[in-house]
Amino acid sequence: MARRPGTQRIGIADVATRAGVSHATVSRVMNGNFTVDPEIAARVRTAAAELNYQPNPVGRSLALGRTDTIGIVVPDLANPTFQAILRGLSMAAAQDGYRVLIADSSEVSSEEAILAGEARRRCDGVVLCAPRMSDAELEELAPSLHPMVLINRSTDAAQTPSLMVDYGLGIQELARHLVDLGHRKLAFLSGPERSASNAQRLVGLDKFRTDHPEIQLEILPGGSNFDSGHESAEAILASGATGILAFNDLVAMGLLSGLHERGVRVPEDMSITGFDDIPFARYTTPPLTTAAVPITELGDLAWRRMRELIQNKDAEAPRNTFQPQVEVRGSTGPAKA
Amino acid sequence: MARRPGTQRIGIADVATRAGVSHATVSRVMNGNFTVDPEIAARVRTAAAELNYQPNPVGRSLALGRTDTIGIVVPDLANPTFQAILRGLSMAAAQDGYRVLIADSSEVSSEEAILAGEARRRCDGVVLCAPRMSDAELEELAPSLHPMVLINRSTDAAQTPSLMVDYGLGIQELARHLVDLGHRKLAFLSGPERSASNAQRLVGLDKFRTDHPEIQLEILPGGSNFDSGHESAEAILASGATGILAFNDLVAMGLLSGLHERGVRVPEDMSITGFDDIPFARYTTPPLTTAAVPITELGDLAWRRMRELIQNKDAEAPRNTFQPQVEVRGSTGPAKA
DNA sequence: AGAATTTGAGAAAGCGTTTTCTCGAAGCGT
DNA sequence: ACGCTTCGAGAAAACGCTTTCTCAAATTCT
Incomplete structure (x- = not known):
């Protein structure tokens, strides 16, 4: 050498x-x-x-068996939701002298296990943010990844804290809000196929359907970003719905833009809701009615859970569930007579 | 052991x-x-x-003397500009099997040297994004940080590539745009004290002043985020200016919001410009006239420069300068008669 | 067939730390 | 003054890998 x-x-x-x-x-x-x-x-x-x-931190890491670094795997770093989680995590971890290593799976679920494993080997723990992999894969992977913290997902594997958001409840509340405004034909512009939070929304909407059999609710395929919302404008118009539940704020904003191009007025002709309450949701035209999720706090709490796990490998692994809060803004209004 | x-x-x-x-x-x-x-x-x-x-990557790193990781130091991870740079960097680096470690200095310039040094020791190189430290500090630090790539900053230290944006030119073009619309009283809502790009804007505006002695231009203190723009609404109104050059899009959006609360109409009563063209700039009310900077490409190019440096420690260190492109949208309009 | 060369794999050193082990020196009590 | 403990610091092992060094075996050449 x-x-x-x-x-x-x-x-x-x-x-x-x-x-x-x-x-x-x-x-x-x-x-x-x-x-x-x-x-x-x-x-x-x-x-x-x-x-x-x-x-030299590398020599130190080798001797100590720890790196003072944690990894985070996100499906898409362009998404403000994940950016906010990353920020919350990074700030909190820095407070305790830890750094964070990022890995972006680009929504490719098969990449997640590889990225997570690689990150885990380099770091003292790994945060999986809204993983797209199956429950089975997740549970199988969990032991080798421990300490691991899940965001927007849970698993039966032991010692894996979960930070959940009740998307099912949130989407129901948004739907109810639209119904209260007089809308009778709703459409849900769904998210990525493999997104667990999308599945939760669908379950919530099933419940909504049984609670409100009089309301028509169509499910349309979609995505998670601005472009997919934009591209869905045509399909949304074709659906004849007047109240649109977009998968998230980004999709809603894309849709807003697509509808605007087609001369559809929001909320006069059509009402639109988002989800997450990203920082810019209140500055769209019109401001977006959405279900607020405390995303930065999610990152912050993820670190606290991770710290518990690192300090005490046998720590219990609680599941926290956050309730989204409906924020009524300008993108929803009374249905046309 | x-x-x-x-x-x-x-x-x-x-x-x-x-x-x-x-x-x-x-x-x-x-x-x-x-x-x-x-x-x-x-x-x-x-x-x-x-x-x-x-x-085990740690053992491997120790033996090989490299970590396959690069660090990035940003002043504020909440800023969409830095988020976009981080994303561009991360995606490009991942392509070559490298990961990125993040460090947020929270706009505290004295933290930067420490964070950068720490990051450099853990990583094979470090990207300094819009550092707030002085030129002297930067030049002194450079050798110990090499390989290092600078964004929005340059230094005389050897072998330090720089990716620059011509903020001075961009702000002049925005000012000219406002003048063309008939505005005679302008105000510049400046950025962080220690921001080099803010200094560049000020130099550009000095030039603008000599080119347009007939135009009144006031410089107001500000910040770099949404809140500082929001808080400046009162001062902006007091200035009597009708054409406002905000430090960046975030500040412009905050200002937009603050003015809206005070019943000021944009662009009818006042015209506002941003800077950077962050993804959401086009979706504000009204859409923001701004100077577009290719921020994601900046991150991408930063990695390419870094790779050159890592592969060949004696590589030359070019300086690239990007020209911002004025994007005229709805937040600017003719001055009132 | 014997010497020269090539091939292939184990032994060991090295990367830069931390930590245990060991042992001489000092301090204490009687 | 002698044996006991305590203290302090160096030697060395360990962390997990890569790579040079070394040497036996296989191959080639004359």
Whole structure:
């Protein structure tokens, strides 16, 4: 091994030499071990300062068996929801001296297991954000990924905390809101095939159907981003519905834009709801009625759960469920007579 | 060192034992070294597969002296501009098997050097995104951070590629646009004190002033986020200006909202411009006139530069400058008579 | 067939730390 | 003053891998 020939980054050995002690002693001093003579400790410290020594984290990680890093796997980093979760997670983790490594699966569910495994090997834990993989895969993968925290998903695998949002309830409340406004023909513009939160919405809407047999509700295929909403404008018009439940805010915004291009007025001709309450939902034209989810807090809490798991591998794994809050804004209005 | 007592993650030694070879041979097989007998290589491969062996990246990093990870330091992860850069960087890096580690300095310039140093030690390189530190600090830090790529900043330090945006030009074009619409009293809502791109805008506006001595232009203190724009509504009104150049889209949107609350109509009473063209700029009420910057491409290019630096430490360090493109939308209109 | 060469794989060193082990020196009591 | 404990620091092992070094076996050449 002679990768680097001569001089390079200064290491613990250099400090040891300069201070005239062994590297073991330097290590002791750097880690605040008090079994070192104060006079020697001071000598080590000045030597370290003079050389501007900073321990190599890789060597440290190898010896310590931890990296002070956690990974997060998201389906799409372009989605403001996941951006907000990432931010909450990153800020909270940084507070405790941890960094976060990101992996974007680009909505390809087969990539998730690979990315998650890779991330886990590099990190002390991994947060899976709205994974698209099947329940079976998730449960099988869980043990090898532990410590792991799930967002928008749960599993029966042991010791896996879950942060859930009650999308089923939220979508029902939005539907009810539309019904209260007089809408009788609704349409749901659904999300990614493999999204668990989409499935929850569908279950919620099933319930809604039995509660409101008088209401017509059509389910249309869709996606999770702006473009898929935009492309669905035609299908939405064809459906004849006047109250539209979009999968999320992004889809709603795309739809808003697509409808605007076709001269459809919102909310006069058609009412539209989103989901998540991303930061920009209130600044669309018109402002978006949506179901608010505390996304940044989700990231924050994900870190707290992760910390518990890291500190105590046998920690219990609670499931938290957040209730979305309907935010009525300008994109919904009374149905036309 | 007996951190973990008994059984744990399986390592190269387990594979070696099972295949009846030395770990050196396992390593050779795993790394595609062809000086291994095909028959033995096959035995190793099946052993590895049966044990589901995955090399430990930390051990690997220590031996190889590289981590296949790069760091990025941003002033504020809540800012869509930096989110987009991060995304571009992450996607491009992932393409080449690299991961990205994030660090958010929360606009605290004194944290940047620490975060960047820490990131650099953990990673093979670091991208500094719109650093707030002084030129002197930046130049002093550069050698210890190499390979490093700068975004929205440049330095005289050797081998430091820079990706720049000509904010000075962009802001002049926006100002000219407002003048063309008949505005005679302009105001610039400035950004963070330490932002280099803000300084560039100010230089551009100085030039604008000499080119258009007949135009009144006031500089107001501000910030970089939605709230600071919102809070500036009062000061903007007090200035008497009818054409407002906001530091960026976020500030413009906050201002839009603040003005709306005060019953000011945009663009009838006042024209507003943003900067960056974040994805949501076109969906505000009214849609925001702004200067578009190819932010995702910036991240993408940052990775390409980084890759050049990693592959060839003596690579030259070009400076790319992007020209913002004025996007005229609904937030600007003719000045009132 | 014997010497020279090539091939292939194990032994071992090295990457930069932390931590256990070990042992000399100092401190204590009697 | 002697044996006991305590203290402090160096030596060395360990973390998990890659790669050089080394040498036996197989191959080639004369």
